[in-house]
Amino acid sequence: MSYMVNDRLFWPGGKKKCLTLSYDDGVTQDIRFLEILNKAGVKATFNLNPGLFGVEGTVAAGKKEVPHIKIAADKILETYRGHEIAAHGQLHTSMFGMDPARCTYEILKSRNELEKLLKKPVTGFAYAFGACDETIVAATKASGLRYARTVVSTHRFDIPQNFLLWDATCHHNDEKLPELTEEFLSDDPYFSFYSPAKLFYVWGHAYEFDQDDNWDMFEKFIDKVSGRDDVWYATNGEIEEYVRAYRNLIFSVESDYVTNPSSIPVWIGGVFNSEILCIGPGETKELPPKQNV
Numbered sequence: 673m674s675y676m677v678n679d680r681l682f683w684p685g686g687k688k689k690c691l692t693l694s695y696d697d698g699v700t701q702d703i704r705f706l707e708i709l710n711k712a713g714v715k716a717t718f719n720l721n722p723g724l725f726g727v728e729g730t731v732a733a734g735k736k737e738v739p740h741i742k743i744a745a746d747k748i749l750e751t752y753r754g755h756e757i758a759a760h761g762q763l764h765t766s767m768f769g770m771d772p773a774r775c776t777y778e779i780l781k782s783r784n785e786l787e788k789l790l791k792k793p794v795t796g797f798a799y800a801f802g803a804c805d806e807t808i809v810a811a812t813k814a815s816g817l818r819y820a821r822t823v824v825s826t827h828r829f830d831i832p833q834n835f836l837l838w839d840a841t842c843h844h845n846d847e848k849l850p851e852l853t854e855e856f857l858s859d860d861p862y863f864s865f866y867s868p869a870k871l872f873y874v875w876g877h878a879y880e881f882d883q884d885d886n887w888d889m890f891e892k893f894i895d896k897v898s899g900r901d902d903v904w905y906a907t908n909g910e911i912e913e914y915v916r917a918y919r920n921l922i923f924s925v926e927s928d929y930v931t932n933p934s935s936i937p938v939w940i941g942g943v944f945n946s947e948i949l950c951i952g953p954g955e956t957k958e959l960p961p962k963q964n965v
């Protein structure tokens with residue numbers, strides 16, 4: 673039996689594993705969180721509400737009450753340097769039931785305010801309270817965003833087909849985190865219809881570590897997954913950009929040639945062979961012959 677095997681995504685450098693984190697609300701606990709990540713070389717995306725910068729309060733939500741202080745506008749750039757900032761709505765409004773114009777305004781304004789601060793385009797979003805329905809997704813699309821994160825856990829390592837409904841692997845408090853970590857780091861082949869490359873996506877809020885008194889647990893997790901040559905540590909936006917470049921590859925009818933029209937190199941390989949190729953920006957390459965298995 674013959675398979676067309678040479679058209680699957682691998683991460684930059686031909687790596688098979690990618691780790692990304694997504695943390696919401698821009699609270700002062702992010703400072704301690706970032707110290708852990710920066711020491712370990714792990715990248716994250718932070719989803720912020722520009723209309724709430726500097727607002728001070730507390731949060732309980734059924735758990736221990738802890739400070740919920742939003743980082744001030746003039747501290748955003750230095751705090752999050754080296755990581756990605758994405759939008760999370762201007763005022764962290766739950767948009768269920770809102771009309772489409774108000775929804776779009778809430779999303780678009782947050783994107784616009786962040787862009788003024790960062791002086792570059794913002795491409796990502798996380799649904800506040802996880803609220804996403806047809807109207808909200810359409811508003812996200814109309815706001816020119818390229819990806820948006822839900823609060824759904826897949827317990828898998830798949831690359832999303834629709835980046836505007838990007839489900840995470842799990843929340844950091846998920847009881848399956850230890851076993852998912854082992855599965856992620858294992859070199860056993862990952863069986864996915866879309867790609868043998870794994871994407872481990874963990875999300876949460878840094879204030880939850882204060883509420884649950886489990887900074888330790890998170891530090892151990894980062895210790896275990898960081899500093900590895902076989903893992904690409906990336907922000908959400910870097911992943912979306914890379915997968916977009918992969919999906920823009922142009923294959924010949926018989927999969928014997930491929931062109932990369934993008935401005936970044938893309939690595940591809942097959943499920944059943946070990947050869948991984950890099951297709952440079954603007955390059956056309958001949959692919960290895962198809963394998964009989």
Ligand SMILES: [Zn+2]
Nearest residue numbers: 696697800801
């Ligand atoms: Zn939030």
